[in-house]
């Protein structure tokens with residue numbers, strides 16, 4: 001078996017132990033004589049899988065009473081619509097802090113349902129820094145403030161949760177979910193597609209403060225309605241059963257490896273190593289302001305971009321896969337999610353050092 005180090009931004013690498021458990025369970029889950037893909041979602045077996053995954057996620061993030069945890073479909077992009085439909089309410093107004101491509105898409109989608117304003121954007125700086133809090137144009141009567149704690153494409157991450165006063169804070173946490181502890185009580189809604197740190201594509205987790213539910217716009221599709229989904233334990237219709245099960249296995253893996261605190265410690269070490277190497281070289285560079293650098297997605301540019309293709313081809317040959325940067329940034333991007341072992345980052349740095357020596 002030849003597993004590569006997979007630096008894909010998502011779907012991203014999964015822990016090998018999780019894949020092995022899924023493989024062992026595939027034909028016959030726990031003596032049921034069937035795979036999780038073939039089970040009724042209403043049967044005892046799947047309900048036990050779903051309940052365990054939900055309880056483990058609550059444990060991992062220490063989700064307080066008064067919050068519901070939902071496993072929905074439609075991706076994080078589905079929540080770009082789900083959030084305004086559920087929360088905009090009578091005010092019909094929401095403020096967005098845009099620090100990269102995903103925040104831009106979120107505010108555009110929300111604009112279909114109400115007055116979604118860009119309250120601050122880092123676009124003038126090509127999204128290489130977070131606009132200073134003092135410059136944010138927040139409105140007192142906004143139903144919520146939305147931000148993207150980690151922008152997957154630009155590799156820009158908020159170092160802390162912003163203070164927006166009493167207005168509910170909504171976070172698209174897709175690419176930093178479960179990578180570190182988070183104080184859920186500071187948020188109105190947290191949502192995240194699974195396919196980076198939590199499991200395979202196909203399921204989107206939404207953690208929502210209960211008091212914000214039950215005020216969805218009448219046009220809201222029932223599958224996006226937080227209250228209806230919470231009342232139905234996320235089974236208003238057939239849920240993404242297999243993806244939910246895979247998330248459950250991943251949650252068990254995180255719990256067995258030090259929880260989100262353990263992940264945070266390892267992720268900080270991995271990111272520090274890589275940024276230190278990039279900063280110490282004239283051959284590579286990362287354009288993001290140091291205080292806003294992502295621990296999950298590390299974009300880097302070669303001083304001579306005519307070498308990009310050779311870099312990527314040789315990296316692929318060396319078992320370092322999917323390092324191509326997003327077209328809007330160019331260059332390379334190494335996504336180093338929870339399941340990327342430290343040895344993968346070491347291998348990448350060794351390769352980069354050798355490539356610089358041969359081409360610098």
Ligand code: PMP
Pocket residue numbers: 009010074075076077078102148150151152153172173174175193194
């Ligand atoms: N938000 C962020 C921060 C993302 O990284 C992504 C996917 N890369 C999305 C939203 C869109 O997620 P999905 O494809 O699950 O709709």
